[in-house]
Amino acid sequence: MTITDETIDYVGILAKLELSDEEKARAKKDMSDMLDYVGKLNELDTDGVEPMSHTFSINNVMREDVVTNGDDRENMLLNAPEAKDGAYVVPKTFN
Amino acid sequence: MSLLELTAVELGNKIKNKEVSSVEATKEALASIKAKEERLNCFVTVDEEGAIKRAEKIQARIDKGELTGSLAGVPVGIKDNMNIAGMLTTCSSKILYNFKPTFNSTAVEKLMNAGAVVVGKTNMDEFAMGSTSETSYFGPTKNPWDLERVPGGSSGGSAAAVAANEVPFALGSDTGGSIRQPASFCGVTGIKPTYGRVSRYGLIAYGSSLDQIGPLAKDVRDCATVLEIISGKDDKDSTSVAEAGADFTSALVDDVKGLKIGIPKTYFSEGLDASVKENVLKAAKTLEEKGAIVEEFDLGLVDYAIPAYYIIASAEASSNLERFDGVKYGYRTDSFLDLHNMYKKTRSEGFGAEVKRRIMLGSFVLSSGYFDAYYMKALRTKALIKAEFDKAFEKYDVILGPVAPTTALKLGESLSDPIKMYLGDIYTVSVNLAGLPGISLPCGFDDKGLPIGLQLLGKHFDEKTILRAAYAFEQTKSYECSAIAKEV
Numbered sequence: 001m002t003i004t005d006e007t008i009d010y011v012g013i014l015a016k017l018e019l020s021d022e023e024k025a026r027a028k029k030d031m032s033d034m035l036d037y038v039g040k041l042n043e044l045d046t047d048g049v050e051p052m053s054h055t056f057s058i059n060n061v062m063r064e065d066v067v068t069n070g071d072d073r074e075n076m077l078l079n080a081p082e083a084k085d086g087a088y089v090v091p092k093t094f095n
Numbered sequence: 096m097s098l099l100e101l102t103a104v105e106l107g108n109k110i111k112n113k114e115v116s117s118v119e120a121t122k123e124a125l126a127s128i129k130a131k132e133e134r135l136n137c138f139v140t141v142d143e144e145g146a147i148k149r150a151e152k153i154q155a156r157i158d159k160g161e162l163t164g165s166l167a168g169v170p171v172g173i174k175d176n177m178n179i180a181g182m183l184t185t186c187s188s189k190i191l192y193n194f195k196p197t198f199n200s201t202a203v204e205k206l207m208n209a210g211a212v213v214v215g216k217t218n219m220d221e222f223a224m225g226s227t228s229e230t231s232y233f234g235p236t237k238n239p240w241d242l243e244r245v246p247g248g249s250s251g252g253s254a255a256a257v258a259a260n261e262v263p264f265a266l267g268s269d270t271g272g273s274i275r276q277p278a279s280f281c282g283v284t285g286i287k288p289t290y291g292r293v294s295r296y297g298l299i300a301y302g303s304s305l306d307q308i309g310p311l312a313k314d315v316r317d318c319a320t321v322l323e324i325i326s327g328k329d330d331k332d333s334t335s336v337a338e339a340g341a342d343f344t345s346a347l348v349d350d351v352k353g354l355k356i357g358i359p360k361t362y363f364s365e366g367l368d369a370s371v372k373e374n375v376l377k378a379a380k381t382l383e384e385k386g387a388i389v390e391e392f393d394l395g396l397v398d399y400a401i402p403a404y405y406i407i408a409s410a411e412a413s414s415n416l417e418r419f420d421g422v423k424y425g426y427r428t429d430s431f432l433d434l435h436n437m438y439k440k441t442r443s444e445g446f447g448a449e450v451k452r453r454i455m456l457g458s459f460v461l462s463s464g465y466f467d468a469y470y471m472k473a474l475r476t477k478a479l480i481k482a483e484f485d486k487a488f489e490k491y492d493v494i495l496g497p498v499a500p501t502t503a504l505k506l507g508e509s510l511s512d513p514i515k516m517y518l519g520d521i522y523t524v525s526v527n528l529a530g531l532p533g534i535s536l537p538c539g540f541d542d543k544g545l546p547i548g549l550q551l552l553g554k555h556f557d558e559k560t561i562l563r564a565a566y567a568f569e570q571t572k573s574y575e576c577s578a579i580a581k582e583v
Contacts, residue, residue, distance in 0.1 A: 055530030
């Protein structure tokens with residue numbers, strides 16, 4: 001499968017990655033090779049086969065909505081690149 | 096004899112019998128790490144001060160009779176994708192270079208509660224994506240058997256640290272072979288439990304439907320002992336289950352009479368190294384001589400496992416790794432125009448090439464227009480692969496095969512051709528797709544003196560049968576492999 005520049009740019013938007021020209025060229029080749037390779041699955045007839053995400057049956061887990069963990073905000077914010085007044089700081093999002 | 100040549104259970108016994116203290120054992124591990132790390136690079140973080148403090152506390156509790164378990168006081172290394180409160184946890188990535196979690200992963204906490212002493216965090220492929228431990232932001236780990244070779248991956252630091260007698264045992268994680276393949280390359284024993292057996296809470300996710308935590312250790316008994324401690328249902332991971340048959344150490348019986356073992360013929364065709372083939376088949380013969388019924392059979396769809404795996408794992412990775420955006424933790428780019436640009440620059444600078452490759456592929460196969468053709472197709476293939484195993488396990492108790500097509504590769508040999516590297520996972524990935532347990536243990540050496548791994552696969556939640564078969568095989572070993580023979 002041929003991957004166009006437009007596809008790489010589009011996937012870059014989805015993946016939130018900004019690739020250099022060199023990386024783009026490499027990504028085009030890698031993705032094209034990989035899609036050709038995984039295209040092998042088309043040899044298989046999977047009509048009527050249910051897609052399987054879990055290999056044995058488990059049910060939705062229900063519980064009472066009770067808070068069991070304490071407030072750990074101060075500690076968690078220590079990991080933030082930037083924090084202020086008990087909140088994360090992000091760049092301005094609108095003018 | 097150094098304390099570190101002992102297995103974890105042997106060392107635990109010595110501590111229990113007051114022949115040695117946890118502090119002495121921990122200091123010895125730290126000294127061994129210090130002496131070898133420059134050459135091996137098994138660890139991202141060594142917490143020397145903290146480890147000694149923890150050992151002192153543990154020893155006090157052992158002395159009071161509060162801690163009586165088999166691993167109380169024994170040092171352990173933890174793969175750097177499992178959260179430990181206050182300890183640097185990087186996933187061997189630049190994007191988490193400074194991350195200190197506020198909580199413990201359940202598996203690690205269970206080990207701590209049992210008295211194990213965490214000495215540090217082991218190196219790995221970045222975000223567990225790789226089969227060589229070379230994609231680490233902190234440089235590759237070297238194989239203790241040959242410093243010019245890779246230890247395998249992605250739990251390469253854990254496997255090499257055990258093989259080099261830096262720690263008696265370690266935890267790893269396995270998404271497509273990441274415990275079993277490095278165990279094979281480093282001549283140690285590792286088990287990937289059934290999906291759901293061990294809580295994934297606090298394990299930084301790669302492919303959530305495939306990831307499982309498990310031990311890397313010197314022998315089968317150590318693996319069973321560790322697994323007994325870390326397994327079980329956890330309210331914090333709703334995919335973990337409370338299944339019976341978790342008394343793993345009771346399975347350590349030297350008896351395989353009547354055990355039905357199937358060997359997939361397709362595993363022994365082209366691409367398999369001659370010495371690997373010879374030693375794995377010799378292991379089958381050994382089990383047969385001990386009374387097992389060994390038979391060849393046709394396991395279908397072997398060639399479809401890798402394509403299905405890389406679609407599913409990449410898709411899940413692209414979603415799981417969305418959280419790394421320079422806001423909540425880890426790396427943030429220095430200069431940016433706006434919020435969106437900050438996300439993009441942070442991620443582009445923070446992730447390495449292999450991680451970006453998989454995020455791109457994953458984003459593509461989940462994108463509208465391709466979702467059905469790739470992602471859903473892979474999930475349907477997964478169902479067919481699982482059915483093939485179900486069929487095989489109607490006839491056999493255990494499936495026996497190699498872990499990897501080769502022994503440890505030279506550093507730098509794999510990364511240039513990703514697909515070639517992915518093909519090395521052919522015997523391991525299907526197990527993750529089908530959610531089955533698999534154990535890797537040493538079964539000999541190739542002509543270069545490198546260890547070869549034997550893989551035994553079992554039914555869902557039937558780790559005990561593969562542990563029994565592995566244990567029985569281990570009793571016949573005529574060579575020293577688990578405690579490393581070579582001086583690093």
